[in-house]
Amino acid sequence: MLLIAATADDAIRGISDGATVLIGGFGNAGQPMDLIDALLRSGTTGLTVVNNNAGQADAGLAVLIRERRVRKIICSFPRQSDSWHFDAAYRAGEIELELVPQGTLAERIRAAGAGIGGFFTPTGYGTMLAEGKETRVIDGRGYVFETPIHADAALIKALKADRSGNLIYRKTARNFGPVMAAAARHTIVQVSEVVQSGELDPEHVVTPGIYVDVLVAAEPGRAAAAQGRGGLERVDTP
Amino acid sequence: MLLIAATADDAIRGISDGATVLIGGFGNAGQPMDLIDALLRSGTTGLTVVNNNAGQADAGLAVLIRERRVRKIICSFPRQSDSWHFDAAYRAGEIELELVPQGTLAERIRAAGAGIGGFFTPTGYGTMLAEGKETRVIDGRGYVFETPIHADAALIKALKADRSGNLIYRKTARNFGPVMAAAARHTIVQVSEVVQSGELDPEHVVTPGIYVDVLVAAEPGRAAAAQGRGGLERVDTP
Amino acid sequence: MNGKLDRGGIARLIAGDIPPGSYVNLGIGQPTLIADHLTPEQNITLHTENGMLGMGPAATGDQIDGDLINAGKLPVTELPGASYFHHADSFAIMRGGHLDVCVLGAFQVSGTGDLANWHTGAEDAIPAVGGAMDLATGAKEVWVMMSLFDRDGTAKLVPRCSYPLTGIGCVTRVYTNEAVFLLDAGSVRVRATYGVPFTGLASRIDVPLLPPAARPRAGDKPAGRPG
């Protein structure tokens, strides 16, 4: 049952301490800043976060890490010129890092959404990131066994949603959104606006509404259809 | 290097006897009839064909089977009210059948395109379609190991292409097209028309041009830009 | 006690039991009848495994479009809020456990929820599986719609399936012309009977049956799936 939240704070309710949370974005593109800020305000802690990076500068995921809400991060590229909050937490031994090649990260998330129990990828074979993992030679090529990354919740950003929960994205901000939406038990999406069902061309939908649980719109005009009636509007008719 | 063929006969050149060929379509929707007819005219035989079905009535794949060009078929649903040509070939012992659950068929084709060496799926666990296959219990659930289906060629149908080879499809005729385009070494696409690069919105492209080798357009007006210059036009500028 | 249900009656019953807002796949054959009994107020979204969510009623007349068909290859229509996707994405929806309910026909169902619905196992039969195994394995709830007895009077709810299996322990409910059965962790409870008393039913079926709960309700909570 799709819910439309009046605010980002309403939208992120239900994420518990210790939850595994997929957070969309590649750098800042596609990073759901409003939802992350709300998660920060909620005080939730002890999180395992899955993201390509480990935060940039002083916004979004970086602040969540600065405030020590993240117990463990699963990512491909934590070290950047402006990843100072992660760097400090890591050197202090206050955050656990699971480093995953970027394509393996995306494929493990996809596998969770697609009900795949595990898969063999050639990426990383013979490297230290395959140490301790099952390997297999298939048709003369080496492969590493990788497992799905399931999650309690996903926080992602899309361009628009319709009232059936269908999503479209914008340019390279699409990145991890579609696979994360499918992999989490509870998917929360920050969009610019929510339009009526029928306003998105069915051929152009990137994430079908079946994967979306909660929407929150940044544009108050259309977003706050819910506001008069409390924080969460149940969408009974698309 | 993308080629634009003047005719379907030009388009399917290079498919050898004994080749493994992915053929798009679910029933008749998305079935590339022009390309199959050309393949029939070419006389190519001993084929292994991968398709969801085993042909309907007296057109397309059914005729290829009637003419005994198909040595083996890998499909999920051969038996239909109008699959008489397959039925006859099968009962005569003149076609080999590898029966694969439909989702496993799609995922095995996807795995080939995505460079995955194999994967564990829960589908078919404990059934006769898993007999002889490796199985594994993961987190208390049974899974079957399945391998990628690579192919020499794919014949698919899309709605439109641009001169960069990007494809869009139409409604449920999309079906196997995108995964087959990625899985074959040589992908041949039948479209209604070929438009200039830039005419398809990059957000709406379903199959990126990197997967497409040869295009042929049904609408002669735009298709036959190539015709004066022989059967195959090399696209040097999008 | 009401009379036995006909197919339309079973379909109406199932339609009424599907929770509002659900994503549902109706298998080919009998279960497609259910769509006719869904109401707009239920806000049910239908999935068809050949690549669509938001499938509408059967197409007629000018609506018929060869590019818009359902899993049974029949022409259908598109509702507002629909979406199209390719086959691997469509079966990821199924295998990934995202469908709330799927309703399938069956040759046999076992008391532990095993399903046999794709192959009679006959020597000369040409096997065809389609999406049946993916649906049986993937949906959160797998409901079966079938006649309780076959033409020669043999029960189709059995201790152990004799036909080749589609999926193991996957069925949570069985809707038939004479009764509705709720399957849960090896136990089979009769939710209601139609045209026969519980005792009469129990004597004709070789699976231990629990009687209807004291106050049966038509829309009781779907049984949870183990695992």
Place this chain on the structure above:
Amino acid sequence: MNGKLDRGGIARLIAGDIPPGSYVNLGIGQPTLIADHLTPEQNITLHTENGMLGMGPAATGDQIDGDLINAGKLPVTELPGASYFHHADSFAIMRGGHLDVCVLGAFQVSGTGDLANWHTGAEDAIPAVGGAMDLATGAKEVWVMMSLFDRDGTAKLVPRCSYPLTGIGCVTRVYTNEAVFLLDAGSVRVRATYGVPFTGLASRIDVPLLPPAARPRAGDKPAGRPG
């Protein structure tokens, strides 16, 4: 004999060697310079692993759009014929062997084509791998662009990498400021030298080198990858 190449010179050389019509990924750092030397006549399509084919030049001024960035997170532009896709689809392009060429920077390359470019192995270093292993493993041709010697004069073309590996036996060419090397099934042939004679080069590198072929051509056929 010409002089040693600067970075722009190496980038120009590589750009000229990419076959027309290729799909190419230019790794972050030095290899991004190559884009400036590609000509429209080459009809090269650039892939960026964060979800795009048909990437154009760096964005400037009003073109800058936070939603349109490359793998190095720098603003870029979109060319006609571009397409966007999600991360799993983007890495399927790489892992599936669909890119014709990728060009990566490196700490070390071994004579058998092993690549080390993601981690110095230093005790206090924070590791970050990004898409490096996927590119090294997936592209049909993996070319390296690097200086031949590091600051203290140690050769980066080595018998065996001492840094943690990115991929095994994946590199087919190494473009450096002093020479271009063609790697094929364990042998290393110098295609050309820049500012140094072959013999001088061979004496400073601990990998057996084959001399340039009798009539070297700038655009010779890409070396095939074993397997």
